[in-house]
Amino acid sequence: MASKKIKYDFFLVKYLEGNTDIFNNKLTGEYAKANKTEVELAKTVLRIGALNKIKRNESFATMENNYVWVAAIERINTDEESYVGKRGESSRKTYAADPDEGPLNDTVFLYDPQTGVIIVQRNRGGVSLNAMLNFIIAICHSEKIDLEIMIDPKILDKLDKIPLIKSIEYSVAKPTDLSDHKNKDRTTGGDIRLANKLKANKLKVVLGADKGEYLERSSAIKKVKSIIHSKSDVGVMKVNGFHGDVEETLDLVNQRIVHAETVKAGRGKKVNYINIMSNIERAFRKKYKAISDFTKKDRV
Structure with missing residues (x-):
């Protein structure tokens, strides 16, 4: 059979x-x-x-x-x-x-x-x-x-509760949709425009804080959710953070x-x-x- x-x-x-x-x-x-x-x-x-x-x-x-x-x-x-x-x-x-x-x-x-x-x-x-x-x-x-x-709700709860965020790493395949990225500076929207101009098939971005520093928590979480919920074909979305002295990586796409x-x-x-x-x-x-x-x- x-x-x-x-x-x-x-x-x-x-x-x-x-x-x-x-x-x-x-x-x-x-x-x-x-x-x-x-x-x-x-x-x-x-x-x-x-x-x-x-x-x-x-x-x-x-x-x-x-x-x-x-x-x-x-x-x-x-x-x-x-x-x-x-x-x-x-x-x-x-x-x-x-x-x-x-x-x-x-x-x-x-x-x-x-x-x-x-x-x-x-x-x-x-x-x-x-x-x-x-x-x-x-x-x-x-x-x-x-x-x-659709991300597993358990991992979204962890994202909402993570106290310290050190870095965000994400990649977008075929980055052609700009409707969610209207800022023309070298932010997400600027990088996507550059990728389109160079005819790139993939865009990878790492947003990290200096040694001993952390990303602004609420803005970082908002950015992660906006990318996940956008029309972009997100291949990787990782959030690296800390609970006290314990390092934790949230791999949203694989969840x-x-x-x-x-x-x-x-x-x-x-x-x-x-x-x-x-x-x-x-x-x-x-x-x-x-x-x-x-x-x-x-x-x-």
Whole structure:
């Protein structure tokens, strides 16, 4: 029986203006469509290939305000052909040769309207985080939407309580979004502009205090949270501090809410998006307490 380890990342869908859950409304509209909305990004097309509405709490009889969405987004790359080979044969079959065809890759997600949490399958060759955000923005017709990394609430509590901060270290991959960094001096915004000018793919910053000194605590914590909650693709976020004489390093990115499951297919079959759509609900239920704690906490 074939099996595959699937990893899931957890994010919060944030509306920068207004409180209406536009994404939920748009998924409701997509659910009723035979042909789903297609979003063009570069030379790829994204669309929902499968969309299910399932009970959030099985103990309730009704689905009214008691559901989550489980979907598979199809990523079609019309710039490439697809080939199939067979063991023991040197020939290959070519597919997707027409201009409007291309290899298709599925990425599964779950969206919970009650908390605004979206769980996304980590899938190389599928839909990236930036592509997922752009897809949501496109179908919602709003630029005022963001995806916030969900950090384990326990590590956020430690950040809020750390008495002394010696340094902050962070890195940003593909630093192209300047909306959260409007200062044109050599602060975070200035460094991001310089990285863009030099066509750099990664920006690494270390903010440290002199020997025997510490960073201003409230400003340092505010800066850490603003970067974590921004649209930037944060690869590293470490806070080095002290509790009395004891040194402590908080590694926030590695304390994200994530989940991994081994997904099995039926006998003689391979793992596909249908198996993952069935499995992602388990990820939601197993991490529900962390989801609840995170969405209840005042994080800023």
